[in-house]
Amino acid sequence: MTKIKSKINLVPKSKVPISYLLDYIKSGLSISDFISSYPWLKRKDVEKALDEIKRREFTSSYAL
Amino acid sequence: MKLKEENLPLPMPSKKSRIKLYADECFPVPSATFLKASGYSVIHAYDKNLVQKDDRIHLLEAKKLNRVLITLDRDFLYYNEVNLNNHLGVIVISVGTAVPENVNKVCKKLLKNISEDFAKSSLIKVTIDKVIKIKGGRTILEKDY
Numbered sequence: 184m185t186k187i188k189s190k191i192n193l194v195p196k197s198k199v200p201i202s203y204l205l206d207y208i209k210s211g212l213s214i215s216d217f218i219s220s221y222p223w224l225k226r227k228d229v230e231k232a233l234d235e236i237k238r239r240e241f242t243s244s245y246a247l
Numbered sequence: 248m249k250l251k252e253e254n255l256p257l258p259m260p261s262k263k264s265r266i267k268l269y270a271d272e273c274f275p276v277p278s279a280t281f282l283k284a285s286g287y288s289v290i291h292a293y294d295k296n297l298v299q300k301d302d303r304i305h306l307l308e309a310k311k312l313n314r315v316l317i318t319l320d321r322d323f324l325y326y327n328e329v330n331l332n333n334h335l336g337v338i339v340i341s342v343g344t345a346v347p348e349n350v351n352k353v354c355k356k357l358l359k360n361i362s363e364d365f366a367k368s369s370l371i372k373v374t375i376d377k378v379i380k381i382k383g384g385r386t387i388l389e390k391d392y
Binding site: 196197198199200202203206207209210212219220221222223 | 272276298300319344345346
């Protein structure tokens with residue numbers, strides 16, 4: 184099975200795409216809402232993903 | 248707390264049409280809870296401690312549990328080489344956003360139209376207003392709703 188997602192596009196230590204987090208932020212939801220949806224994620228990893236979004240000036244081209 | 252219309256449970260589907268689902272780790276837990284409240288039997292990967300696992304593991308687990316795999320992971324649309332024969336099928340919810348409110352809205356509108364027979368051995372792509380059935384890498388049915 185060909186791997187499509189690159190690790191860089193995932194929330195650290197998870198298989199959840201960073202683009203999902205961006206969807207939450209764009210919809211006015213919080214990190215806590217995101218963690219409610221994916222309760223096994225650690226807040227610090229989600230915050231790292233958020234930093235990554237800011238760092239990249241995330242565009243839809245990154246979203247898989 | 249007042250619930251938004253899309254977060255109200257679905258009308259209970261008939262026993263005949265109710266599909267049993269296995270939700271992978273990309274599927275938001277609140278949407279799995281929403282489906283359960285709507286009468287669907289749903290097992291989430293989190294319930295089985297199957298998070299941070301390869302997509303292949305989720306396919307195998309769904310097969311083992313005799314359930315249709317439901318996911319937001321669009322990677323499944325590109326796994327053309329995956330043989331879904333003898334598999335109950337894969338439903339990819341492709342709504343453009345992963346927010347549970349939107350996922351619930353689409354599930355509420357379209358999931359009732361998908362039976363186990365319809366999904367069997369197939370990849371079903373569900374968009375905001377379409378159900379597309381793909382088998383062996385080929386689109387064999389596209390229905391607007």
